[in-house]
Amino acid sequence: MFDGRDPIYLQIADQIRGEILAGTLSGQEQVMSTTQYATTYRINPATAAKAFTELVDEGLLVKRRGVGMFVADDARDRLLVRRRERFFTDVVDPVAAEARLLGIPVEQIVGRLRATSTPGPDGSGRTAEEGS
């Protein structure tokens, strides 16, 4: 369930973000309570609460007093915008750096991406534009 790499609360938060992105958790849906999280995974309730606080601060979860935590309506859109921004710094830049190190020309990488990416409706293989 948890690995030792990151603090547990970050791992819980990441897991919930993943579920929102994948659509397993959709807008307005209720998420497990701190209590349920703590007892299900045998973790300190303060750890679970910290994960929820982080997600509330990010606007992904909304607290309804006395009822529980719910996924915000725009949670998935928010995550997509953030992830798309980070995609270039976190994924593309390291690839570029590694390619430079290995002497792989950019055209070859682009060719590879074209060959492996699923073609769009117009067959161009272009992915969604930023903000679309």
Added chain:
Amino acid sequence: MSFTVSTRGLTVRYGRTTALEGVNLELAAGAIHGLLGRNGSGKTTLLSTIAAFRRPAAGTVLVDGEDPWENERVMRGMCLIRESGDVQVDLRMRDHLGYLADVRPNFDGDLAGRLMDTFELDPKRRPSKLSRGKKSAFGAVVGLASRAELTIFDEVHLGMDAPSRFAFYDALLADYIEHPRTVVLSSHLIDEIQLMLERVVILDRGRLLLADDAETLRARGVSVTGPAEAVDRFTEDRTVLRRQQLGGTSQVTVDGGLSAADRATATQLGLEVGPIDLQSLFVHLTEKEVVR
């Protein structure tokens, strides 16, 4: 309704043996604290001194701001369960629970009944007739159902089989969430309990080695693996807890978290950086003291 614990210069001696020396410790109210230490490190001495079963040779103990010694108010809110139950062994368990209902202000008889079922304990029997594991389980029932403002379990898991231990952890967490209170768990089974802990205290040979957030400690140790020369270069200015070498490859355990920049440097040097779990960190920190 949770007690704090504060010790200053706490020193306990048995004849000429010093079991605890100059321990300054603060336990925050309402948290689950783990007390870790090797055999003979002073865990039981510390816990029985806090619970006023033993008087310090020097220094002070304050529980909820007061000296617990012969302090009726504080004693009523404190429950220490030592290994194998710490209960009156010749009393039927039913009668023992009845007695607790009279003396423990927060005692929950329904919870006690449910836990007796969970651990398959027959209330008509006496602890003296039970196996070690069942005696411990009854100790767990007493400790949980007493719902004391300061609840201390000193290796209460001893003799309990794995299903019983996990039933105990589940019951503890569930009741703690409903009724938050200060809990101290002392155990050698670090892997089993570590995620339940908010704070960790480590004793080493009668002294306080550290007291910190469990999350901080989990992030504290790092293992660095790679070509021996690169590992040496990377770990030059760091506190090394353990060094292993196999041919040209070294694996070093470093004390102290790495910054993002440190990690980038490690990657550039072709080193692999991995986490160290609490149990390994504990072993490295306490064995180092012994080896030197």
